[in-house]
Amino acid sequence: MLSTQKRPVPASATAGFTLIELVVVVVMLGVLATLAAPAWQTVMNRQRVAVAQRDALAAIREAQANTQRDIRPWQTCFRTNNNRVEVLVHPIAPPNNPLNCPTNNPGWRYLGGETSKDVQILASNTNLPLRNGMPSVRFDFNGRLSAEGAATGTIVGNSERITFAPRGQSGPRRCVILPSILGAARSARDAACNP
Template sequence: MPNIRSLRLLDSLQLHRLKTKLKQQYLANRPSTDGYNQQDPGFSLIELLVVILMIGILAAIAAPGWAAFVNRQRVNKVNDAVFAALQQAQREAKRNKLSYSVSFQKNSTTQEVAIYPTKKSDSTNLPFAEISTWKPLGPDVGANSDKFLLGANLGGENIANTTTNSPVSYPLNASAKITFDYMGALTLPNNFGTVTAGTEPPGLKIVVAVPSSANSTLASSVKRCVIVKTLLGSMLTAKDDKCS
């Protein structure tokens, strides 16, 4: 009869054989770690189509928001250029002790602005046709004439339009200009618009607007503007409904 020691040795030997067999099975069945797994089938056509469809849906959702952001940035930049032009004219008037004017016009490709002495050397007003200091308005943002609308509530030189239904007109009438005297104040005569009860005069407004998607000759609700508020020529900027 085998003794206890022999039985223990037999059990140890069987256990070792079982461990060895299990280890061999594991090594035989484990995935290859050397390079590309040949059993990986890659992406199916359906999976690729689903991914492309999801990308298209996300792009369609994001595109309008991106376009609106670009439009807002564009009108902000152009409005900054309008504000800078008015400030420059005011500075030139005070520095040179002469009246200076700011005018705008639209040519075939872009909107332009001109800053110039209001009168010629013989003290007569400089005709619009003789203005030679035109430069593009907002060229650094690619603001061509079809990218934005330039309007104003000007009915004449330093005169606000008194039409109550639609005070701001597009496109801006180039003959309607803003003029500062030798002290940087607005020249006379001037008019800041009709005052209704409990409100301030609208002031002289130069408006930059994104064209309407339905009609490119009409302004959308996205607007920026510069408003000359007082006889001393103080200015501020506003947006959207404040620019109507």
């Protein structure tokens, strides 16, 4: 007599996904990635600009602290070199050192580390005195802002600022403002960075 019982199918033969299920999951992931990419880019731009602002503020404060410690002028210079924002904090000792920002000083470093290539100095919102064509902050021997070495007629202590933005894109702006001749630097963002 023949048995009419069905033999159990091993579990390994029925496990897995069908091709249709896999295609649906891949399409859903693609849609989610498309929706999330602009938000992720905005978050990354905000972070990069914030790092540049933080490092610029630290460099300005370093120069002012060194001025007060050494009782001699120091300055902080900013530039864009090979599409990277750089900063230099150095003492001024005329006539040995020029009053301008030196271009060949080995102390130049990337502002914000590796993010320096993704950030730019927003010239339209930057009004620091130019020395050798570079925005700079100079402190005299007692820690006050100084116009020495800047273009003739430059007045300091009137809310000078340097502003950073994502390179080649609109997005968040961050700045460092020196609101008075005493050089008390503070940070601001977006509309507060307008001159």
